[in-house]
Amino acid sequence: MTIMITIPTDTTVTTISMTEADGDTLPLFLWLSPAFPVGAFAYSHGLEWVVEAGDITDVATLIAWLGDLCDYGAPRNDTVLFCLAYRASAESDTTRLLQINELAVALAGSLERRLETTQQGAAFVSAARAAWDSPALAALPEGDEPIAYPVAVAVAAAGRGIALESAVAPFALSLFANLVSAAVRLSAIGQTDGQHTLAALLPRIKTMVDATSGAVLAELAAGRDGEDVLGGAAFRSDIAAMRHETQYSRLFRS
Numbered sequence: 001m002t003i004m005i006t007i008p009t010d011t012t013v014t015t016i017s018m019t020e021a022d023g024d025t026l027p028l029f030l031w032l033s034p035a036f037p038v039g040a041f042a043y044s045h046g047l048e049w050v051v052e053a054g055d056i057t058d059v060a061t062l063i064a065w066l067g068d069l070c071d072y073g074a075p076r077n078d079t080v081l082f083c084l085a086y087r088a089s090a091e092s093d094t095t096r097l098l099q100i101n102e103l104a105v106a107l108a109g110s111l112e113r114r115l116e117t118t119q120q121g122a123a124f125v126s127a128a129r130a131a132w133d134s135p136a137l138a139a140l141p142e143g144d145e146p147i148a149y150p151v152a153v154a155v156a157a158a159g160r161g162i163a164l165e166s167a168v169a170p171f172a173l174s175l176f177a178n179l180v181s182a183a184v185r186l187s188a189i190g191q192t193d194g195q196h197t198l199a200a201l202l203p204r205i206k207t208m209v210d211a212t213s214g215a216v217l218a219e220l221a222a223g224r225d226g227e228d229v230l231g232g233a234a235f236r237s238d239i240a241a242m243r244h245e246t247q248y249s250r251l252f253r254s
Contacts (some may be wrong), residue, residue, distance in 0.1 A: 025166050027132055028157060031124070032174040038123040038149070040174075043116045044182040044252035045074070046240030051186045052247065055236070059193045062183050063200050065237075066176055070201065070208050073234035075175045077107060078117075078150040079209055080229050082171055083216040085154035086164050087226075094139045097155070101141065103227070104148030110241040112254035114146075119253075121147035128152070134159030169209045176201055182252065 030036060047056070047065075056062050069075050081104045088097040108114035125147055129137055136159025140147055150171070157167040180194045189197065212229060219226040244254060 024160070025162055025170075027160055028162055028167055028170060031128070031132075031153060031156065032170055036124070037127050038120045040120060040178045041181070042252060043120070043178070043254040044186070044244075045069075045116065045179055045254060046112070046237055046244050047179055047182050048186060048250060048252045049240045049244040049247050050237075051183070051188045053240075053243075055240075056183065056188050059189055059197055059200075062180070062189055062193075062197055066179060066197070066201055067204055068234055069179075069237060070176070070204050072232050073237050074107075074109075074113065074232065075172060076208055076212060077230050077232055078104075078175060079168060079172045079212045080216055080226070081107075081148065082150040082154045082168055083164065083213050084226050085151040086158045086167065087216075087220060089136050089139065089155045089158035090164075092139075097139055097151070098141070101146075101148055101151045104151050105146045107230070108148075109238045110245065112245055113238075113241050116254040117148045117150070118146040120149040121152040124149060124152040124156070128156045132156065132160070164213065168213050169206065172205055172209050173202070176205060185251065 034041070050056050050065065056065055081100060084100045085097060085104075088094075088100055105114065105118060108117055125137065125140055134156070136155050140152065140155055153171055154167070157164075157171075177198060180189075180197050183189050183197075184191055184194045215229045216226045219229060241254060244250070244252075
């Protein structure tokens with residue numbers, strides 16, 4: 001039997017298809033949908049400046065930009081951090097979990113990147129604790145302590161017993177889906193072009209997820225902390241995030 005779920009929002013309709021055997025992943029699809037109140041629509045990861053600078057003008061240039069982010073940028077590191085946080089949460093290692101969260105926040109290379117991950121992280125935890133609470137979420141910082149978005153989602157997934165391999169790929173895909181949505185709203189591409197972009201990127205995202213998660217698990221199995229898998233070289237993206245802070249006309253917060 002196949003279950004179809006349609007989630008309407010102000011600007012999009014998201015349809016999810018899955019079998020009853022995948023029922024334990026249902027909360028994850030809600031958390032990563034546009035309907036979950038994390039405010040992802042307000043952030044462009046510096047893409048707004050990139051479009052203004054003329055680096056992205058069409059589907060081909062957008063695919064090239066996002067492909068580099070997939071291989072060398074912050075989304076790749078967020079995928080690694082997701083895996084590390086998931087494992088720490090699953091093992092109830094709160095000390096390690098808090099270390100990973102501190103590292104995730106520290107890896108934000110600019111003020112807006114830090115805002116992007118911590119504001120979404122805080123919003124996610126607030127909504128998850130209200131409607132999807134679990135003992136795992138209690139291990140996350142309270143009050144004004146920053147929480148990185150990939151850490152927040154990973155802990156929620158671990159707390160609901162969703163397998164890592166079932167959670168990490170949808171998480172990574174949602175990061176790129178939000179960036180494509182930003183490109184559409186910036187009128188760099190059209191809606192159909194956005195779907196072409198995601199279809200073209202999907203194999204690359206899957207390869208990245210498989211490689212990073214496999215490397216993290218291999219490092220942990222060898223008794224190492226897995227942090228050596230982190231790394232990047234998307235300098236133009238980092239510059240874009242910094243330039244966006246002083247961009248004159250803006251739609252997005254990052």
